[in-house]
Amino acid sequence: AQKVTQAQTEISVVEKEDVTLDCVYETRDTTYYLFWYKQPPSGELVFLIRRNSFDEQNEISGRYSWNFQKSTSSFNFTITASQVVDSAVYFCALIASSNTGKLIFGQGTTLQVKP
C-alpha cells in the first residue's frame, strides 16, 4: 500500500524564520515520484517540485529547499526566511512510476507566516 504522512497539521512562524515541513512516505515500488504542492486559499494547486526515487540529491530553488532521504523514507521541505506570502496549505504527494498519474496526497500542513 502507498501512503504519505504529514504529521504537522499546522505550523505558525514569524516572518523571516526558517520552517521545515515534514513528509514521510510508504511504498513498495522501487521506482516512484514525490511531489510538493502549495495550495493558497483560492484552491488551485501550485506545483513546487517533483523528485524521482533514484535521485537523492537535495535541491534548492531560491528560498525553497528539499531534503530527500530514502533511508528514512522522508522528503522534507524547508522554507528559508519565510514571508507572509508563503502562508498556504502544503501537500506532499507520491506516485508510483507504474501509475499514469494517480497521486496519493498527504494530509497537508497549514503554514501561517505572521508579519
Next chain:
Amino acid sequence: GAVVSQHPSRVICKSGTSVKIECRSLDFQATTMFWYRQFPKQSLMLMATSNEGSKATYEQGVEKDKFLINHASLTLSTLTVTSAHPEDSSFYICSASHREGTLNTIYFGEGSWLTVV
C-alpha cells in the same frame, strides 16, 4: 506549457439538482484524467480515473451512479454530481497526465467549488 482548464470555478445549486463540472486539456490530448475531492481542511482524495472512450474507474466508497464521469474526447472529461445534497459541497479538482519525453507530467485544473443549498 500544457494547461488544464476547469469550469465552472464556483457553482451553487439546489438540493436534488444535478451539476456538471468540465475538465479540459487545452493543448494536449489526455487519455486519462483524474477527479479529486477535497472537503474543508482536509486532503485531496481521488474519486475516480476517467478513461477516454471507456468507463471510469471509481475508488472504493465513491458512488458511481451519483458521480457520473464522461470522457467523450481526448481533451474533455466531465463530472456530474447527480441529485446533489449539501454534504456534496466540496472542492473538486481534476488532473491530466501529459507525456513529455520520458516523463509523465501532471497538470491540475483550477478546481471547482461546489455549494449545495
